[in-house]
Amino acid sequence: MLDPxxxxxxxxxxxxxxxxxxxxxxxxxxxxxxxxxxxEKAADWLVADLASIGFAAEKHDTPGHPMxxxxxxxxxxxxxxxxxxxxxxxxxxxxxLELWDHDPFDPRIEERDGKKIIRGRGASDxxxxxxxxxxxxxxxxxxxxxxxxxxxxxxxxxEESGSPSLVPYxxxxxxxxxxxxxxxxxxxxxAPGVPSIASQLRGMLKDEFxxxxxxxxxxxxxxxxxxxxxxxEISRIISSxxxxxxxxxxxxxxxxxxxxxxxxxxxxxxxxxxxADYLANAGLTxxxxxxxxxxxIQQWARPTLEINGLWGGYQGAGTKTVIxxxxxxxxxxxxxxxxxxxxIRSKLRAHVEAQLKPDLEIEWDMDLDGSAASVMNTDxxxxxxxxxxxxxxxxxxxxxxxxxxxxxxxxHFKTVLDMDAMLIGFANEDDRIHSPNEKYDLDSYHxxxxxxxxxxxxxxx
Amino acid sequence: MLDPxxxxxxxxxxxxxxxxxxxxxxxxxxxxxxxxxxxEKAADWLVADLASIGFAAEKHDTPGHPMxxxxxxxxxxxxxxxxxxxxxxxxxxxxxLELWDHDPFDPRIEERDGKKIIRGRGASDxxxxxxxxxxxxxxxxxxxxxxxxxxxxxxxxxEESGSPSLVPYxxxxxxxxxxxxxxxxxxxxxAPGVPSIASQLRGMLKDEFxxxxxxxxxxxxxxxxxxxxxxxEISRIISSxxxxxxxxxxxxxxxxxxxxxxxxxxxxxxxxxxxADYLANAGLTxxxxxxxxxxxIQQWARPTLEINGLWGGYQGAGTKTVIxxxxxxxxxxxxxxxxxxxxIRSKLRAHVEAQLKPDLEIEWDMDLDGSAASVMNTDxxxxxxxxxxxxxxxxxxxxxxxxxxxxxxxxHFKTVLDMDAMLIGFANEDDRIHSPNEKYDLDSYHxxxxxxxxxxxxxxx
Numbered sequence: 001m002l003d004p005x006x007x008x009x010x011x012x013x014x015x016x017x018x019x020x021x022x023x024x025x026x027x028x029x030x031x032x033x034x035x036x037x038x039x040e041k042a043a044d045w046l047v048a049d050l051a052s053i054g055f056a057a058e059k060h061d062t063p064g065h066p067m068x069x070x071x072x073x074x075x076x077x078x079x080x081x082x083x084x085x086x087x088x089x090x091x092x093x094x095x096x097l098e099l100w101d102h103d104p105f106d107p108r109i110e111e112r113d114g115k116k117i118i119r120g121r122g123a124s125d126x127x128x129x130x131x132x133x134x135x136x137x138x139x140x141x142x143x144x145x146x147x148x149x150x151x152x153x154x155x156x157x158x159e160e161s162g163s164p165s166l167v168p169y170x171x172x173x174x175x176x177x178x179x180x181x182x183x184x185x186x187x188x189x190x191a192p193g194v195p196s197i198a199s200q201l202r203g204m205l206k207d208e209f210x211x212x213x214x215x216x217x218x219x220x221x222x223x224x225x226x227x228x229x230x231x232x233e234i235s236r237i238i239s240s241x242x243x244x245x246x247x248x249x250x251x252x253x254x255x256x257x258x259x260x261x262x263x264x265x266x267x268x269x270x271x272x273x274x275x276a277d278y279l280a281n282a283g284l285t286x287x288x289x290x291x292x293x294x295x296x297i298q299q300w301a302r303p304t305l306e307i308n309g310l311w312g313g314y315q316g317a318g319t320k321t322v323i324x325x326x327x328x329x330x331x332x333x334x335x336x337x338x339x340x341x342x343x344i345r346s347k348l349r350a351h352v353e354a355q356l357k358p359d360l361e362i363e364w365d366m367d368l369d370g371s372a373a374s375v376m377n378t379d380x381x382x383x384x385x386x387x388x389x390x391x392x393x394x395x396x397x398x399x400x401x402x403x404x405x406x407x408x409x410x411x412h413f414k415t416v417l418d419m420d421a422m423l424i425g426f427a428n429e430d431d432r433i434h435s436p437n438e439k440y441d442l443d444s445y446h447x448x449x450x451x452x453x454x455x456x457x458x459x460x461x
Numbered sequence: 462m463l464d465p466x467x468x469x470x471x472x473x474x475x476x477x478x479x480x481x482x483x484x485x486x487x488x489x490x491x492x493x494x495x496x497x498x499x500x501e502k503a504a505d506w507l508v509a510d511l512a513s514i515g516f517a518a519e520k521h522d523t524p525g526h527p528m529x530x531x532x533x534x535x536x537x538x539x540x541x542x543x544x545x546x547x548x549x550x551x552x553x554x555x556x557x558l559e560l561w562d563h564d565p566f567d568p569r570i571e572e573r574d575g576k577k578i579i580r581g582r583g584a585s586d587x588x589x590x591x592x593x594x595x596x597x598x599x600x601x602x603x604x605x606x607x608x609x610x611x612x613x614x615x616x617x618x619x620e621e622s623g624s625p626s627l628v629p630y631x632x633x634x635x636x637x638x639x640x641x642x643x644x645x646x647x648x649x650x651x652a653p654g655v656p657s658i659a660s661q662l663r664g665m666l667k668d669e670f671x672x673x674x675x676x677x678x679x680x681x682x683x684x685x686x687x688x689x690x691x692x693x694e695i696s697r698i699i700s701s702x703x704x705x706x707x708x709x710x711x712x713x714x715x716x717x718x719x720x721x722x723x724x725x726x727x728x729x730x731x732x733x734x735x736x737a738d739y740l741a742n743a744g745l746t747x748x749x750x751x752x753x754x755x756x757x758i759q760q761w762a763r764p765t766l767e768i769n770g771l772w773g774g775y776q777g778a779g780t781k782t783v784i785x786x787x788x789x790x791x792x793x794x795x796x797x798x799x800x801x802x803x804x805i806r807s808k809l810r811a812h813v814e815a816q817l818k819p820d821l822e823i824e825w826d827m828d829l830d831g832s833a834a835s836v837m838n839t840d841x842x843x844x845x846x847x848x849x850x851x852x853x854x855x856x857x858x859x860x861x862x863x864x865x866x867x868x869x870x871x872x873h874f875k876t877v878l879d880m881d882a883m884l885i886g887f888a889n890e891d892d893r894i895h896s897p898n899e900k901y902d903l904d905s906y907h908x909x910x911x912x913x914x915x916x917x918x919x920x921x922x
Binding site (some may be wrong): 202204206208213214215216218219220221222223224225226227228229231232234235236238239241242278279282283284285286287288289290295298299302304306307308309310311312313314315319320321322323324327328330332334357358359368403404405406429434 | 663665667669674675676677679680681682683684685686687688689690692693695696697699700702703739740743744745746747748749750751756759760763765767768769770771772773774775776780781782783784785788789791793795818819820829864865866867890895
C-alpha cells in the first residue's frame with residue numbers, strides 16, 4: 001500500500017510546492033484587524049483545497065477568525081484509530097519589514113548554505129508544516145481512492161493571537177471533534193535530520209506587576225537619600241527570585257517538580273541534541289540555568305522564572321535626575337510536571353509581597369492566564385508505531401524529545417475532549433519563525449509529507 | 462541709608478510686579494531651538510532693564526545663548542567687597558501643558574491657600590529670584606543715586622540646558638568678571654519664612670551602562686533556563702549597590718566622606734526643617750536612606766547612588782515571551798565633601814564589572830560629566846553680616862543650611878575665578894519649579910527684595 005503513495009509524493013512534489021506557495025501568498029496575519037479579509041481568504045483556500053482532495057470541508061464562524069473543519073469517510077474496512085489533525089493557518093506579523101530579504105508574502109524557493117528552502121511568512125509556522133499532512137492525504141487519496149483510516153481536520157486562524165475562540169469552539173463542538181488521537185504538526189526536530197516526537201511540553205504562567213513608591217516623580221537632589229527608589233526596590237525583588245546556584249528561590253516553587261526518569265534521560269542524551277551548537281546560536285558559551293542540570297534538561301524539563309520586561313524612570317538621551325514614582329516588571333514562568341499555574345502564581349505573589357518595605361505598594365495585572373505542562377502518553381501503541389515509521393523515512397532512529405516551549409492546544413485536547421495528542425514536526429531551529437526571513441527547508445517539506453504517509457500506514461496497519 | 466530704600470521698595474512693589482510679569486511673558490526656553498528668538502528677547506529685556514537703572518549692560522554672544530553682563534560704578538567712597546551677582550534668565554520647558562491652570566507665559570497674580578502668588582513659568586526659577594536682586598539695586602539707585610558698593614552682574618541663558626557656554630565664557634572673560642564674592646539667588650528656604658544661606662551643596666556624578674547577554678532576543682520557551690537573562694543580571698548588579706542598612710556597598714565610596722561637624726548639625730537641627738512635612742510631600746512615612754542618619758542629613762550631607770532609569774525587554778500591552786539581548790541603566794551619585802567624581806566613577810565601574818558573569822558584556826556611556834560638592838566659605842565675614850541682615854528682615858534667625866541638590870556654578874566661581882560664592886534664595890519647596898503651575902510667593906518677592914537691600918547695606922557698612 002505505502003510504496004506507490006511515496007512514489008506519488010515524489011512525482012507530485014513540484015505541484016505540492018506550488019500549492020504551498022499559493023497558500024503562503026495569503027497575508028493571514030491574525031492579530032491585526034486590517035488583515036481580517038486575508039485571514040478569511042486563507043480559510044477559504046483551505047476549504048477549497050481539502051474539497052479538491054475529496055473532503056467535505058466547512059468554514060465555521062467564531063467570535064474571532066473561522067475554524068476550518070473537515071471529516072473524511074471511514075475506510076471500507078474500519079481499522080486503526082480515528083485521528084484528528086490540528087494545524088493553524090494564521091501567521092505572525094512581519095515587522096520589521098526592512099529586515100526581510102524580499103516581500104514576506106512573495107514566497108520564493110532559494111538555495112542557502114547548500115540546501116533548498118522556501119522563504120516567506122508562515123513557510124514553517126505553520127502553513128508549511130500543516131501542508132505536509134494535507135499533501136500526504138492527497139497522495140493516499142490519489143493512489144488508493146481513500147485514506148487507510150478515519151480522519152478529521154481542525155484548522156485554526158487565531159493561534160498567533162492566543163487562540164481566544166479555540167476552547168469555547170471545542171466545548172461547543174465536542175461530539176463532532178472527538179476522535180481517538182490528535183495529531184499536531186507545529187514543532188521542531190531536535191537536530192537537523194533527527195525525526196522527533198515531542199513527549200513533553202512546558203506550561204506557562206504569566207504575571208506582571210507595578211511597584212509604587214513616592215507619590216510622584218521626585219528630584220534626586222531634593223529627595224535622593226530619604227526617598228525610596230522603586231527601581232532599586234524592584235531590582236532587589238527580582239534578584240531575590242533566584243539563589244546563587246540559579247535555583248528559583250520562591251518557597252514551594254519545586255513542590256510538584258520531579259526529576260527526569262533515567263530511561264527518558266538516556267533517550268534524550270542519545271537524541272542528537274547539539275549543546276554547543278544550540279548555545280552558540282544564541283551567542284552563549286555555557287548554560288546559565290540551575291547548577292547540576294545539563295543544558296538539555298534546563299531547557300526541556302526544569303521550570304523557570306524569567307523577567308521579560310522591566311522598566312521605570314527616564315529612558316531618553318542624556319540624564320534626568322529623577323527618582324521615579326513607580327517601576328514595572330513583566331515575567332513568565334515555564335512550568336513542568338504537575339506544577340499548577342494558579343498555585344505558582346500565588347506563591348510567586350506571596351514571595352514578592354513579603355519583600356515589600358514600608359511606603360511601597362504593589363499592583364498586579366489580573367488578566368493574565370496560564371497553562372500547565374503537558375506530558376504525552378507515549379505508552380500508547382501509536383507513539384512507537386509512529387516512531388518506527390519516522391525512523392524508516394529519515395534513516396535515523398526517531399526520538400521522543402522534550403520541548404522547552406508551551407503549546408496549550410495539546411492540553412486542551414486532553415482537558416476538553418479527553419484525547420491524547422501526538423506532536424510530530426519537521427521544522428528546524430534555524431527556521432526563524434516569528435522573525436524576518438522565515439523559511440522551511442524543502443527537505444522538511446518533502447520528507448515531512450513522506451513521513452506522514454508512513455505514519456498513516458503504520459497507524460492503520 | 463537703609464530705611465528710605467526699604468520704604469521705596471514697599472511703595473514701588475506694584476511696579477516691580479509689573480516688571481516681573483513682563484519678564485515672565487518672554488518664552489525663554491533654552492533647550493528648545495524653536496525658542497531661540499525668545500531667549501534673545503529675554504536677554505535684551507534684561508539689558509534694557511539694567512540700563513534703565515543706570516547700569517552699562519551688554520549682551521555678549523556665545524556659541525549658545527548670550528550672556529548679559531553689567532558693571533556698576535564703584536561708589537565714591539569705596540567700601541565693602543566688589544560683588545558679582547549671578548542669575549539665569551532662561552526657563553524650563555512647559556510640558557505637559559495640559560496640567561497648567563493657565564498659559565504658563567501669561568503670568569497671573571492669584572491667591573492660593575491664603576497667600577498671594579504669581580504663577581507662570583520662571584516665576585521662581587529663576588526670573589522671580591533674580592529680579593529680587595535687580596529691584597533692590599533699583600531702589601538703592603532711586604533713593605541714593607548710587608549703590609553702596611561695587612557691583613557686577615552676570616546673567617546666563619543656558620542654565621536649564623546644562624550651561625555649556627558658561628565655563629569657557631568665564632575663562633575668556635576672567636578679568637572682567639573677577640570680583641571679591643559671588644552672590645547667587647537660585648535656592649530655596651529651609652522652611653517657609655526661614656531665611657537661609659546655603660552653606661554646602663552636593664556634587665553629582667552621572668553614568669549609564671548597557672548590559673549585553675545573548676546575541677539576539679531569545680524565545681523564553683526555547684532558551685528559558687540555559688540562557689543568561691540581562692534583566693535578571695542587571696537587577697542583581699543594581700541590588701549589589703547597597704547593603705541592607707542602605708549604605709552604598711561600592712568599595713571606597715565613603716573614603717572622602719566626613720561626618721557633619723557637631724556645630725553645623727546643631728545649626729541644621731534648629732533650622733526649622735520640618736521632616737514630617739518634607740516626607741509627606743512625597744507620600745513617604747519615614748526616611749529610607751542610610752540607617753543612623755536623620756532625614757535632613759541623608760538629604761544634605763550623605764552621598765547617594767540612585768537609579769534614574771532602568772529598562773529592557775517588552776514594555777507593551779500583554780505578554781511577550783522574550784529573553785532580551787540587553788538591559789539598560791542610568792544612574793547618578795550625589796557627592797559630598799571631597800569625593801572626586803572621576804574617582805567615584807572608576808570605583809563604581811569596577812564594582813559593576815566585578816559582578817559580570819561569563820557571556821555578559823558591558824558598555825559604558827563615555828560622555829557624561831560630573832561636579833564635586835561645594836562647601837561655602839562661611840568663615841568669611843560677609844556670611845555672618847548677611848545672616849544678620851536676613852534675620853532682621855524675616856524677624857527670625859537666618860540659618861546656614863545644607864542643600865541636597867547640585868549647583869555647579871558655585872564650584873565654577875571657585876575653580877575658574879577663585880571666588881567664593883554666597884547662595885541666598887527665597888523660593889519655597891512648593892514652588893513647583895520644573896513642573897506645571899510654577900509659582901513664586903509675593904512674600905518671597907517683596908521680602909526678597911528687601912532682604913537684598915539689607916544685605917547690600919550690611920556688606921557695605
